[in-house]
Amino acid sequence: MNTAAEPFVRLRNLNVTFTGGRKPVQAVNGVSLDLRQGEVVALIGESGSGKSVTMRTLLRLHPPRRSQVTGEVRVAGRDVLALSDRELADYRGKMVSMIFQEPLLALDPVYPVGAQIVESIRRHENVSKAEAHARALALFERVRIPSPERRLQAYPHEMSGGMRQRAMIALALACKPQVLLADEPTTALDATVQIQILLLLRELQRDLGLSVLFVTHDIGAAVEVADRIAVMYAGRIVEEGTARELIRTPRHPYTVALLKSRAHGALAKGARLETIAGAPPDLAALPPGCAFAARCGLAESACLQSRPEPVTLAPGHLARCLRTDAVAALAPVAVG
Structure with missing residues (x-):
């Protein structure tokens, strides 16, 4: 510290x-x-x-x-x-980024979680969609979401509460x-x-x-x-x-x-x-x-x-x- x-x-x-x-x-x-x-x-x-x-x-x-x-x-x-x-x-x-209390409400229900992370990365950084996708995958692996490639395509309602919270953490960390x-x-x-x-x-x-x-x-x-x-x-x-x-x-x-x-x-x-x-x-x-x-x-x-x-x-x-x-x-x- x-x-x-x-x-x-x-x-x-x-x-x-x-x-x-x-x-x-x-x-x-x-x-x-x-x-x-x-x-x-x-x-x-x-x-x-x-x-x-x-x-x-x-x-x-x-x-x-x-x-x-x-x-x-x-x-x-x-x-x-x-x-x-x-x-x-x-x-x-x-x-400054935020992990919200209820990720089911914070995440957009009509887009896959991975797409939301990719959008956030590309909003702040000049990177290709493929590079942003690779970073999103690495983030899912970092927060220990099982089968990360498949979970990137999942919608928020298709995840458990703990998995959604891990995805919310990944989204919060997306732009470092x-x-x-x-x-x-x-x-x-x-x-x-x-x-x-x-x-x-x-x-x-x-x-x-x-x-x-x-x-x-x-x-x-x-x-x-x-x-x-x-x-x-x-x-x-x-x-x-x-x-x-x-x-x-x-x-x-x-x-x-x-x-x-x-x-x-x-x-x-x-x-x-x-x-x-x-x-x-x-x-x-x-x-x-x-x-x-x-x-x-x-x-x-x-x-x-x-x-x-x-x-x-x-x-x-x-x-x-x-x-x-x-x-x-x-x-x-x-x-x-």
Whole structure:
């Protein structure tokens, strides 16, 4: 992993507000995040916490008439929010590419998967159809799709879920991007296939030197693949640190709650699965204080009055919480 001071991907005070409904919905609220070359960063949290919205901003996939995006989004020094339509078309897939959560919806149902990969390669590079086909075949072999030549001719609905996800990874890698966005790539798969896909992603990342932003609601999956983890809640990053730090010394009550709700931990102890009481807040009417306070057993009156600023616990380890010392007492229970 390159630990150079200047990150390859830089987000600063990112805000994304959707304006299509009766009330504006602030899905992302002041997010700052770095991704260095060769690094894997995982964004974790419950559905609706702003993970995928943050990721999609890097490709400017939000509808411009129904969304407002402010802040700084830079990739390799380029201002992504200032790219023209022509520049954006060249940037997508070539500089930054994405593995979507449901490949059956992301892949075009009326074209063979191989044809879609060939089209993507020829869109970005001046190569013949035969050369693009050869590269597509090599990609299928790389992601370990059986009978790759035959599968290139298959339509998305003719593939299994795991095979479609591998094809989606091949498509995302077709034009040799430097940044790979993985939006919950294992959610719709069974446990065995999930592990295979996670191992494949980590192997490809190491072999190709990719920078990866990995979105998941599964903290166990994040620990398996990520160098650093950022925990999101109600559109904000509430804790960030190395995977090792967040597992061993979590300092935000939401991170602790996510750790305690891991299924394998409950099954190993023969106990019932723990859940997080309550529900996330309405993003169209966020409370004035800490957004997690209503679900937090450690909340005090101060937590309800103002949003906490980040507290530096160690170099690179931050938490937005007024009671980090009290949270420390809960950490051994969560880790155990």
